[in-house]
Amino acid sequence: MFERELAELKRRHLARRVISRDTPQGPEIRIQGRRRLNFSSNDYLGLANHPEVVRAAAEAAQRYGFGAGASRLLCGGSGLHRRLEDRIAAFKSTGAALLFNSGYAANTGIIPALAASGATIFSDELNHASIIDGCGLSRAKTVVYPHRDVGRLSSLLAREKGRRIVVTDSVFSMDGDIAPLGEIHDLCRRQGALLYIDDAHATGVLGRGRGGLAHFGIDPDPMILQMGTFSKAFGSFGAFAAGGEDVITWLLNTARSFIFSTALPAPVIAASLKAVSLVSRHPSLVRRLWENRQMLAEGLRDMGIDISASETPIIPIKTQSVRDALRMAASLGEAGIYAPAIRPPAVRQPRVRITVSAAHTERHISRLLSALRRYGKR
Ligand SMILES: Cc1ncc(COP(=O)(O)O)c(C=O)c1O
Incomplete structure (x- = not known):
């Protein structure tokens, strides 16, 4: 065909x-x-085959079995899922966190949920495909700004009224450069825009492992939402959103990739928990x-x-x-x-x-x- x-x-x-x-x-x-x-993998810390990570997954399989059987909202999630969310919120110093089944599912679920009430999205031209797809699914007006160009972003932001969301990778996955998060955050604060960062390649890598915000010395606040993955430096699978309690509750109620998809298997969650603990301890x-x-x-x-x-x-x-x-x-x-x-x-x-x-x-x-x-x- x-x-x-x-x-x-x-x-x-x-x-x-x-x-x-x-x-x-x-x-x-x-x-x-x-x-x-x-020299091709995103397993930056070598945790994908770490004996403690593998053992944690095997023990969780013994205790909880493998398949989750349903969405989190229909009791597909175990106590481990909750524990991983608390652990990530502590790791990222945010009020709350919510798990997603992959980084792709996170971006395609979160961005439409954030933009649900007629927001305008501002997206770096080199953002990851899952962000581009999330923007497309949202059907919101999306303004693509030149790569890392804060001056241009500033003038584009000033032209739009209403809720505005700036979306950027912290580390760009194909160029390996870092977004100027300090300047972008200042700009968002001045303009009252929400900042959404994709920390997939920064978590476990920048800021002594804590990610892009820690690298720039930015304290998390309710106007910043971070997404990160367990699939790269943590050597596991899945993703998270970490931010203020109200935005996380909003996502739990509206992010379609969270609501309409079966929860991750408990062994995957146990592996992620172990990986977060290894990064924190070592x-x-x-x-x-x-x-x-x-x-x-x-x-x-x-x-x-x-x-x-x-x-x-x-x-x-x-x-x-x-x-x-x-x-x-x-x-x-x-x-x-x-x-x-x-x-x-x-x-x-x-x-x-x-x-x-x-x-x-x-x-x-x-x-x-x-x-x-x-x-x-x-
Ligand atoms: C910046 C970025 N965001 C999101 C994703 C998707 O993450 P996942 O592989 O967990 O779906 C990737 C990687 O593929 C990525 O590089």
Whole structure:
């Protein structure tokens, strides 16, 4: 049925395929029958296969079984779900929190709920696809502002009356740069706008693990709502909204992806609880991540590879064409390294996206640097 369309995707080198892994997530994996060093995952702290996380999930399966059987509102949730919400509210220093089944479900449920009474949304042009889809589902007027351009955002905000919501990623997932949250927050406060941040790649990474607001020294307040995921630095699955009690109660009553979807299985929740506790108890995990990030970034810069966009463990190497990105990923593959080519429509400019984690060793990073040497200018 879609023969012509698929042929066109192939012709433009944009056809995708699913890659299966035969080993747990980690710095060394086996995919397609070959062992590879893995620089593709968002498991920034190496918790996806941490023995305590795995044990917590197994014990929860013994106690609660697996499937939740129904939405939270129909008793699909266990006491663990409630405990994770309390834990996240404490971790983020907010009045309350609410779980969602994924980051995608959070953004597509929360944004329409926030914009329900005729608000205008202001969204950074490089926000994640789930934010773009959330804005679309809301049917609210959405003004897209140039990437990280607070001056432009300010003049656009001043033109609109009524409820206004500014939506931004804290860390942009394909460029690895950080939103100027301090300036955006000041602007929102002056203008009386609600600030909604997607902290998916900042939680567990920035602000000693507490996320984007902590990184900028911003105290949570009722006009800020944070969304974050358990699927990245926490190595688990699912997401949360954290904010004031009234906005969280509003979401519980109106966010359709929360209301009309079965609760996450208790073992997933137990894994997330354990991961949050590990991040809180072991600040060395986040320190290690940043040491590794520094080692890799310095090595790349020394070789003359331009990584100027990146400020975080997400380090894209941009290329002129899709074919160049595919060639670079293939040559890394030959050297036993997995780092994927990212192509339109996920990004405008093709790139190989490298992510480094706390679980990588110096030897892993040196091997990646050797494999990339031929792309350096020095
Ligand atoms: C910024 C951002 N928000 C939301 C999501 C979606 O999160 P999840 O994978 O938990 O659905 C992702 C990741 O895929 C992301 O990068």
